[in-house]
Amino acid sequence: MSQFIPYGRQDISQEDIQAVIEVLRSDWITSGPAIAQFEKAVADYCGANYAVAVSSATAALHIACLALSLEKGDSLWTSPNTFVASGNCGLYCGATVDFVDINPQTYNLSVEELERKLVSAKKEGCLPKVVIPVHFSGQSCEMEQIYQLSHQYGFKIIEDASHAIGGKYQGQPIGSCQFSEMAVFSFHPVKIVTTGEGGMIVTNREDLYEKLIRLRSHGITRNPQLMKGESDGPWYYQQLELGFNYRITDIQSALGISQMQRLEEFVLRRSQLAKRYQELLQGFPLTLPWQHPDTNSSWHLFVIRLKLEQISKTHRQVFEALRQGQIGVNLHYIPVYRQPYYQRFHYQWKDFPHTEQYYQEAISLPLYYGLTEIQQDRIIVDLTDILKH
Numbered sequence: 001m002s003q004f005i006p007y008g009r010q011d012i013s014q015e016d017i018q019a020v021i022e023v024l025r026s027d028w029i030t031s032g033p034a035i036a037q038f039e040k041a042v043a044d045y046c047g048a049n050y051a052v053a054v055s056s057a058t059a060a061l062h063i064a065c066l067a068l069s070l071e072k073g074d075s076l077w078t079s080p081n082t083f084v085a086s087g088n089c090g091l092y093c094g095a096t097v098d099f100v101d102i103n104p105q106t107y108n109l110s111v112e113e114l115e116r117k118l119v120s121a122k123k124e125g126c127l128p129k130v131v132i133p134v135h136f137s138g139q140s141c142e143m144e145q146i147y148q149l150s151h152q153y154g155f156k157i158i159e160d161a162s163h164a165i166g167g168k169y170q171g172q173p174i175g176s177c178q179f180s181e182m183a184v185f186s187f188h189p190v191k192i193v194t195t196g197e198g199g200m201i202v203t204n205r206e207d208l209y210e211k212l213i214r215l216r217s218h219g220i221t222r223n224p225q226l227m228k229g230e231s232d233g234p235w236y237y238q239q240l241e242l243g244f245n246y247r248i249t250d251i252q253s254a255l256g257i258s259q260m261q262r263l264e265e266f267v268l269r270r271s272q273l274a275k276r277y278q279e280l281l282q283g284f285p286l287t288l289p290w291q292h293p294d295t296n297s298s299w300h301l302f303v304i305r306l307k308l309e310q311i312s313k314t315h316r317q318v319f320e321a322l323r324q325g326q327i328g329v330n331l332h333y334i335p336v337y338r339q340p341y342y343q344r345f346h347y348q349w350k351d352f353p354h355t356e357q358y359y360q361e362a363i364s365l366p367l368y369y370g371l372t373e374i375q376q377d378r379i380i381v382d383l384t385d386i387l388k389h
Helices: 013-026 031-046 058-068 085-090 110-126 143-153 207-217 252-260 263-280 315-324 353-361 371-388
Strands: 050-054 073-078 094-101 130-132 156-160 182-188 200-204 302-306 361-364
Touching: 013 050, 013 156, 013 252, 031 050, 031 200, 031 252, 050 058, 050 207, 058 085, 058 156, 058 182, 058 200, 058 207, 073 085, 085 094, 085 130, 094 353, 110 207, 143 156, 200 207, 252 263, 302 353, 315 371, 353 361
Parallel strands: 073 094, 073 130, 130 156, 156 182
Antiparallel strands: 050 200, 182 200, 302 361
C-alpha cells in the first residue's frame, strides 16, 4: 500500500529539538524569558510594535475581542469560510455573530458584500462593533478597502491571520497592523510555523497591548502604575478584570523562536510547490487558486475547485477516491453557519451563494514544507486518473 500523504504537517529540525532541550534544562519551562523573545521575533518580523503570545489562536481571538470591549448587545461579523473559532470568539463575549459572503476568486471576505451589508445595517441601526477578515489559505484580504469602510461605519478590525504568517499585503508583512487594530496568528502543527499549540496577537497600540497582557493571565497586573491604591509590597499583584489562563510556555516559545528562523525558507518552499501545482494542473477540469496582485500568499493551503459539470463524479466521490489512494486531502471549510450549534441563530444559506458554491466544489490538496516532488507527482497522477474515469 502507498504511504499516506497528509494535507499538512510540521517540520521539526535538530535545531528545533535542541532549542527545546535547552529550555527543559534551564530554570524556566513556563512564564520565563523565552516567551518575550518569541514575541519580539514575531513583532520584529511583522514590523508591529507589540506582540502577545498565548496558548492558541482561539485564545488570541477571544482576548482580542475582549480588549476591544466586545460584549452583549454588540455584533461581530466575519467570513463563513473559516474555522469556527473566528465566530466563536464573538459568542464567548456575549455578542451576536453574522457572516459576510466570500469573494469567489480569493475565497476571502468580499469587500463588495461587506459594503452592501453595512449600508443595510446602518439603516437598521445594527452595525457591527468588530469585523474579523480571515486571510484564507495565507492570502491577505483587501485590507485597505476594509479599513476605509471601518472609518466610514465605525467598526474595529481584528485580522485573523492564522494561515498567513510570512505572507505580504501591498509589500508589507501581514501582521504589520497598518489597516487593523490587531492581527492574530496560529502556531498549530499544520500551520507554517508551529509551537505545538499556540497563538500570537500583534498590535501597534500600547493600550491594547497592556490589556492583552492582563487578559491572558487572569486579569492580573504587577505594575504599580496600573494598580488601584498603594502596593502592599514587592509580592503584590491585583486582578483588575476577569481574565483567563491563556499563557503559553517557555518550552513552546523556544520551539517558536527556532521555527521563526526558518520562516522565509518555509514560505519559499510552499510557494515553489504551489507554483508547480499550478503548472501541472493546467487544463484539468479544475479552478485553481487565484492571487490578488496586492498580495503574496504564504500558501498555508492549496485549494482546487472541481468543475463538476465537466467530470462524471461527484465532489464526494473525488474526495473519497483521493483518500482511498492514501492522499490526505481535506476541505477548508464547512461554512460556519451550517454547523448545528450555529443553526439556532437562523442564518439563511441563500444569503451566502458564493460560499455555498465554493463548499460544493473545494478540496485542499497536500501542501507542506516536507512534501516532495515525487509525492506531488503521485497526487497529480491519482487526481488525473480519478477525474478521467
